[in-house]
Structure formats: structure tokens, C-alpha cells
Amino acid sequence: MTLTVRVIAPDKTVWDSSAEEIILPSTTGQLGILSGHAPLLTALDIGVMRVRTGKDWFPIALMGGFAEVESNEVTILVNGAERSDKINLDAARAEYTQAQERYNQMQASGNRQEQIQATQAMKRARARFQAAGGMVQV
Numbered sequence: 245m246t247l248t249v250r251v252i253a254p255d256k257t258v259w260d261s262s263a264e265e266i267i268l269p270s271t272t273g274q275l276g277i278l279s280g281h282a283p284l285l286t287a288l289d290i291g292v293m294r295v296r297t298g299k300d301w302f303p304i305a306l307m308g309g310f311a312e313v314e315s316n317e318v319t320i321l322v323n324g325a326e327r328s329d330k331i332n333l334d335a336a337r338a339e340y341t342q343a344q345e346r347y348n349q350m351q352a353s354g355n356r357q358e359q360i361q362a363t364q365a366m367k368r369a370r371a372r373f374q375a376a377g378g379m380v381q382v
Contacts, residue, residue, distance in 0.1 A: 247266065247318050249318045253323070258325040263295045263296055266293060267294040268288060282313075288322065290364070290367040292371055303328040303375040307324035326372060331372055342369075343369035344369075
């Protein structure tokens with residue numbers, strides 16, 4: 245049995261196909277979904293979703309949202325999403341490096357609003373970079 249997976253962003257449908265397994269970046273950690281999964285509604289964090297079809301894994305950068313699992317159908321509504329094959333690795337690396345530098349500067353600034361914005365920008369840049377195949381050191 246397979247899952248029917250739909251990833252829907254405000255401006256486009258990013259994925260609408262079957263899959264054997266998906267891994268979601270929920271707000272409480274990574275969440276694996278296989279066929280026969282119990283009904284579920286969960287909030288998603290900014291991060292990388294992984295979709296397995298056959299032996300291949302396809303990463304998709306998600307920008308937060310919600311996922312619903314019911315009767316082997318997974319509907320994912322997100323603020324934004326980008327498939328790995330649409331992301332330029334070098335551009336994503338540069339964006340991530342720049343976001344890290346801004347994040348580090350804002351941590352020293354003391355301005356809470358700017359710190360939150362820098363944190364969100366870094367999480368988005370990291371998700372795109374990881375989905376494109378970049379390695380992030382922790």
C-alpha cells in the first residue's frame with residue numbers, strides 16, 4: 245500500500261503523487277508516516293520533508309504549516325515549499341551563510357524583534373540549503 249501525498253503552498257501544488265513513506269519536520273521533531281498510519285493533525289516547522297518513492301528519496305523545503313493524515317492520504321498545507329530539484333545549491337549555500345552572519349549579529353544586538361526575524365530567516369535558508377543537498381554542521 246502507498247500513501248497519497250499532496251503538498252500545497254499558497255501559490256502552487258508542490259507535490260501530488262503517491263509515496264511509500266514520508267518524513268515531516270513537525271514542531272515536536274521528525275515524524276515518519278507509512279501507510280496505515282493513525283489519523284493525525286500536526287503543526288509543521290520550517291525544515292526538510294523527505295518523500296520516498298521506491299528506493300529514491302526526494303527532499304522538499306517546507307516553510308511551516310500543517311499536515312493531516314487520514315486513510316493513507318497526507319495533505320500538507322504550508323506557507324511555502326520548494327522541491328530540491330528547483331533549488332540552486334550554490335545560491336542556497338550563499339543565502340545560508342548570509343543568514344548565519346545576520347543571525348550571529350542580531351544575537352548580540354539585544355533587539356528581540358530583530359533576533360526573531362533573523363532566526364526565522366536562518367531556518368528558511370537552512371531548510372533550502374539542506375533540501376538542495378548541502379550539509380549543515382551543528
